[in-house]
Amino acid sequence: MHRRLISYATMKYILVTGGVISGIGKGIIASSVGTLLKSCGLHVTAIKIDPYINIDAGTFSPYEHGHAHKCLLNVCIGEVFVLDDGGEVDLDLGNYERFLDIRLTRDNNLTTGKIYQSVINKERKGDYLGKTVQVVPHITDAIQEWVMNQSKVSVDGDGVEPQVCVIELGGTVGDIESMPFIEAFRQFQFKVKRENFCNIHVSLVPQPNTTGEQKTKPTQNSVRELRGLGLSPDLIMCRCTMPLETAVKEKISMFCHVEPTQVICVHDVSSVYRVPLLLEDQGVVSYFCQRLNLPVEMRPRKMLSKWKEMADRSDRLLEHVSIALVGKYTKLSDSYTSVIKALEHSALAISYKLEVKYIDSADLEPATLQDEPVKYHEAWQKLCSSNGVLVPGGFGVRGTEGKMLAINWARKQNKPFLGVCLGMQLAVCEFARNVLGWEDANSTEFNPDSKYPVVIDMPEHNPGQMGGTMRLGQRRTIFKSQNSVLRKLYGDVDHVDERHRHRFEVNPELKHHFEEKGLQFVGQDVAGERMEIIQLEEHCYFIGVQYHPEFTSRPIKPSPPYFGLLLASAGKLQSYLAKGCRLSPRDTYSDRSGGSSPDVDIAELKLPSLS
Numbered sequence: 001m002h003r004r005l006i007s008y009a010t011m012k013y014i015l016v017t018g019g020v021i022s023g024i025g026k027g028i029i030a031s032s033v034g035t036l037l038k039s040c041g042l043h044v045t046a047i048k049i050d051p052y053i054n055i056d057a058g059t060f061s062p063y064e065h066g067h068a069h070k071c072l073l074n075v076c077i078g079e080v081f082v083l084d085d086g087g088e089v090d091l092d093l094g095n096y097e098r099f100l101d102i103r104l105t106r107d108n109n110l111t112t113g114k115i116y117q118s119v120i121n122k123e124r125k126g127d128y129l130g131k132t133v134q135v136v137p138h139i140t141d142a143i144q145e146w147v148m149n150q151s152k153v154s155v156d157g158d159g160v161e162p163q164v165c166v167i168e169l170g171g172t173v174g175d176i177e178s179m180p181f182i183e184a185f186r187q188f189q190f191k192v193k194r195e196n197f198c199n200i201h202v203s204l205v206p207q208p209n210t211t212g213e214q215k216t217k218p219t220q221n222s223v224r225e226l227r228g229l230g231l232s233p234d235l236i237m238c239r240c241t242m243p244l245e246t247a248v249k250e251k252i253s254m255f256c257h258v259e260p261t262q263v264i265c266v267h268d269v270s271s272v273y274r275v276p277l278l279l280e281d282q283g284v285v286s287y288f289c290q291r292l293n294l295p296v297e298m299r300p301r302k303m304l305s306k307w308k309e310m311a312d313r314s315d316r317l318l319e320h321v322s323i324a325l326v327g328k329y330t331k332l333s334d335s336y337t338s339v340i341k342a343l344e345h346s347a348l349a350i351s352y353k354l355e356v357k358y359i360d361s362a363d364l365e366p367a368t369l370q371d372e373p374v375k376y377h378e379a380w381q382k383l384c385s386s387n388g389v390l391v392p393g394g395f396g397v398r399g400t401e402g403k404m405l406a407i408n409w410a411r412k413q414n415k416p417f418l419g420v421c422l423g424m425q426l427a428v429c430e431f432a433r434n435v436l437g438w439e440d441a442n443s444t445e446f447n448p449d450s451k452y453p454v455v456i457d458m459p460e461h462n463p464g465q466m467g468g469t470m471r472l473g474q475r476r477t478i479f480k481s482q483n484s485v486l487r488k489l490y491g492d493v494d495h496v497d498e499r500h501r502h503r504f505e506v507n508p509e510l511k512h513h514f515e516e517k518g519l520q521f522v523g524q525d526v527a528g529e530r531m532e533i534i535q536l537e538e539h540c541y542f543i544g545v546q547y548h549p550e551f552t553s554r555p556i557k558p559s560p561p562y563f564g565l566l567l568a569s570a571g572k573l574q575s576y577l578a579k580g581c582r583l584s585p586r587d588t589y590s591d592r593s594g595g596s597s598p599d600v601d602i603a604e605l606k607l608p609s610l611s
C-alpha cells in the first residue's frame with residue numbers, strides 16, 4: 001500500500017474547462033485525471049455539466065402518457081446513456097463510469113434546464129420572498145449548492161463519501177450558455193478555498209500542414225478568455241497530434257502565465273487506455289498532491305498497471321474478430337457508442353482486434369435489392385463474412401424487417417448472435433414467424449393489428465402516476481435455468497441487476513409455444529412476468545437480453561453477454577466454458593467496486609500474443 005490513512009472531510013474539486021473547440025477529448029482527459037487519483041486510493045466522483053436547456057438527454061418525458069409512437073423522436077437524436085436510477089444522461093457519464101468503475105446517478109449530470117427548473121420551483125413556492133430572482137446570485141448559488149451536495153453522494157457502492165470531485169463543464173469557455181456556470185465557479189473557488197479547488201483547461205494546439213508548426217495562439221486566446229472571466233488554469237492540457245516541442249511548451253508557459261510543468265501535452269495516442277499513463281508520466285499526480293494537499297504517496301496503486309497492461313495489449317493485437325452491427329444509421333446520430341465500447345472491452349479481454357461491420361438493416365431488405373442492388377449485396381456480403389452478429393436496441397419500424405432477416409441468417413447458420421432490447425424482441429418475432437409459422441408475428445410497436453402480437457406494450461405502472469411509464473434503470477433478472485450459458489458467464493449467479501430502457505416486452509402468455517420449440521426464457525423478472533433473457537437450444541450462441549448490458553461494461557470488467565458473443569465469434573466459447581470460466585463475481589482490480597458484474601482478470605487470460 002502506498003497510502004497513508006486519510007482523514008479529512010474537505011472535498012477537493014477539479015473543474016475541467018475547454019477552450020478553442022469542443023470534441024477534443026475533454027471527457028476522456030477528465031476521466032483519466034479521475035482514474036489517476038482513484039489509483040492513489042482516493043474516492044473519486046464526477047459531475048458533468050451540460051449548459052443546454054433540456055432537463056436531460058431523454059427525448060421525451062418518461063412520465064408521458066400514451067403510446068410509444070412518441071418515442072419515434074428517439075430515432076433522430078444520438079444515443080443516451082442510462083444510469084441505475086433510470087437517469088437518461090449525456091454519453092460522457094459513460095466515460096466516467098467506465099474509467100472510474102463507479103455508478104453515478106441522474107443528478108451527476110447537471111444541465112441549465114435542471115438548474116432553472118429548481119430555481120423556478122423555489123420561486124413558485126415563495127422561497128425567495130417575492131424578491132427579484134436573478135442569474136447572479138440565484139442561479140449561480142443554485143449551481144454551487146448542487147455541486148456541493150452531489151459531490152458527497154457515494155458512487156463506489158460502499159456508502160463512502162467521495163474525496164475528490166471532477167467537474168466537467170461542457171462546451172468551450174466563452175459560450176453564452178456556460179457563462180452562469182463559469183461565474184458560479186469563479187465565486188466557488190473563494191468559498192471552498194484555494195487548496196480545495198483547481199482548474200484544468202483543455203486546449204488545442206493545432207499543427208497546420210502548411211508550416212508543420214505547432215501553433216499556440218488559440219490556446220493563448222482561450223486562456224486569456226478564461227482569466228478574463230476570473231478563473232486561472234492550474235494545468236493547461238494541450239491536445240495535439242504530435243508531442244509538444246519544448247519551445248512550444250515554454251511559449252505557452254510564458255504567454256499563459258504558468259510554469260512549464262503546468263503545461264501538459266496530450267498528443268494522439270494509440271488507445272484511450274494510454275491517456276491516464278500519459279498524464280501520470282508528466283507528473284500530474286504529484287502536481288495534484290501538492291496543489292490540493294492530498295495526503296497520498298506519489299505512486300498510483302496497482303490499478304494503473306492494469307491500464308498499462310490494457311494499453312500494451314491493445315497495441316499488440318494480431319488476430320481479428322469481426323462483428324456485424326446491424327442497426328439504424330442516421331446522419332445525426334452518434335449511435336451505439338456504449339455498444340461499441342462493450343464490444344471493445346470484450347475483444348481486448350480475449351486479445352482480439354475488434355472489427356465492427358456497420359450494416360444498415362434496411363439495406364438487407366428485398367426493397368433495397370430492387371432499388372439499389374449493389375448496396376443490398378454489399379450489406380449481405382458484410383453480414384455473411386462476419387464472425388458474429390449483434391442487433392442492438394432501437395425504436396421505430398424502419399429497418400426492423402432487415403434486422404429479422406439478419407437474425408434469421410444467424411439462427412440458421414449457427415452464427416453467434418446477441419440481441420439487445422429491440423434485438424431480442426425481433427429475435428422472438430423472427431422465431432415466431434419462421435419456426436412457429438405465425439406469419440405476421442410482430443411487436444405491437446410496429447404492427448398494432450398483428451394476428452400474433454408476440455411483443456406487447458408492458459409499461460411500468462408506478463403508484464401515484466397516471467398512465468404507464470417507460471421501464472428505465474436497474475431491474476433484477478432471475479436465472480430460471482441452471483445451465484444457461486449467460487448464467488455461467490455471469491459467474492454462476494442466481495440473479496443479475498442490469499439497466500433497462502424500453503416499453504415493449506415479450507408477451508408472457510405465449511411463452512410455452514416458444515419453449516416447446518427450443519427458444520428458452522432463461523431469465524425473467526422476480527414475478528416471472530417479464531421475459532428478460534432468451535437462449536436458443538442447439539446453437540453455438542444465440543442470446544437475447546431485454547436489458548442493455550453495455551451500460552455496465554468496463555474495460556476491466558467486460559459485460560458477460562458481450563463477452564460471450566466475442567468468445568463465440570472467436571471460436572473460444574466452448575473451451576472457455578470447459579475450463580470452468582475465469583470469471584468471478586469478485587472484483588480483483590479494485591477493492592471498492594460496487595458493481596455486480598463479474599470480473600475478467602485480464603492478467604489471467606494469458607494468450608500467446610502477449611507472452
Ligand code: GLN
Pocket residue numbers: 068392393394395396420421422423445501502503504505
Ligand atoms: N422500442 C423497443 C421498446 O420500447 C425497444 C427499446 C430499446 O431497444 N431500447 O421496448
